[in-house]
Amino acid sequence: MLGISVALLASQDIRAPGPSGDLKGSLVRAEDPTAPVVLIIPGSGPTDRDGNSPLGVTAGSYRLLAEGLLAEGISTVRVDKRGMFGSADAVPDANAVTINDYVDDTRAWVQVIRETTGADCVWLLGHSEGGLVALAAAQEEDAVCGLILVASPGRPLGDVLREQLHANPANAPLLPKADAAIDALAAGNRVDETDLPAPLVPLFAPTIQGFLISVFSLDPARLAERVSKPVLIVQGDADLQVSMSDAEALEAAAPSADLVRLPDTNHALKAVPPNDPAANVATYSDPNLPLAPGVVEAIAQFIKVPEGRD
16 A cells, blocks of 8 residues: 555646647656656547546556556656546547547657656557557657557457457347448448447447547557567456457567566456456456556566667
8 A cells, every 4th residue: 555655645747738728647756857757558448547437447557557667666657538538628529539649649748758857768658559559659759768568459450349349149240230341441431320230330430430440540560560669568368358469469570579478467457367257357347456466567677678678
C-alpha cells in the first residue's frame, strides 16, 4: 500500500493542446528529475487514463503501471483520449477520429512532456490498440526513446476482429456479412449499415467507420520493420484478445525487438489461472488485483539498459 500512496501524492495534472480544447492526463514524477519518462497510450474504445472503461473494465491497469514504474524510479504520463473523459473538450465527437489523429496527439504529448520534465526523449508504451498508435507515431516523431508494445496486435486489426468473430460458433450466421464488411473497410470503403444483421451494427456503425478504415489500413508488423529505436514487446500467454503469435510477428519484424513472454497473464496484465476464461474475464473488473508478476519488472529493466544497446 505504501507504493500506491506515494504514487498518488506524486501525481499532477498535465495538459497538451488538442484541436478544440486541451488534452488532459496525469504526470507521476519520480524523485530524480532526470528520470526517464513513459507516455502510456491507451487501448481501444472508451478507455481512460487509468485503463478503465464504462463498458465494464475497472482493472486500473495503467494506474498500476504508473505506480509500479514510480517504485522503479521511472516517471509516467497517462492520458485521456481526445473527446473522452478529461479530454472531452478536445474534439466535439470522440468517434470522428483516425489513427493519424491519435498520432498527432501523441506528438503533442511528447512535446509537452519534454518541456515539462526536461527529458530529451519520451518512451512510448502502447497497450493493445495503443501499440499501433505508438508504432505509427514512431514513424513521425524523432524524440522517442523507444517503444514498449504491451498486448499489441501484430496483424491488421481487421484480421484480429475477423479471428475473434470466427472463434465463436454462435456467430456462424453472421460471418459472411462480417467478413464482407471487414474487407470493404480494409479497402477504404464504407459499408451500408442497413445491409448488416442487427448484431453487427454496433461493430460497424457509420459513426466509427472512418476510424475503422484508418485502423484496418495499417499493418503493425510493417510499421515495426521501420522502427530503428529499441522495442520491447510484452505479451501474456493467457491473453484472450491478442495472441502470442501477434507478439512473435512483431518480434520478427522489428530489427531491434526484445520479446518478454509472461506466463498466466491476460490482456488486463493480471495473473489468471490457466484454461479458465470466466476467471480471466473477472479480473477486468477487479481494481484491487495487482499486476501480474514480471510486468513492471520487464518494462523497468528494458528502460534502464544503458545507452549504446545493440
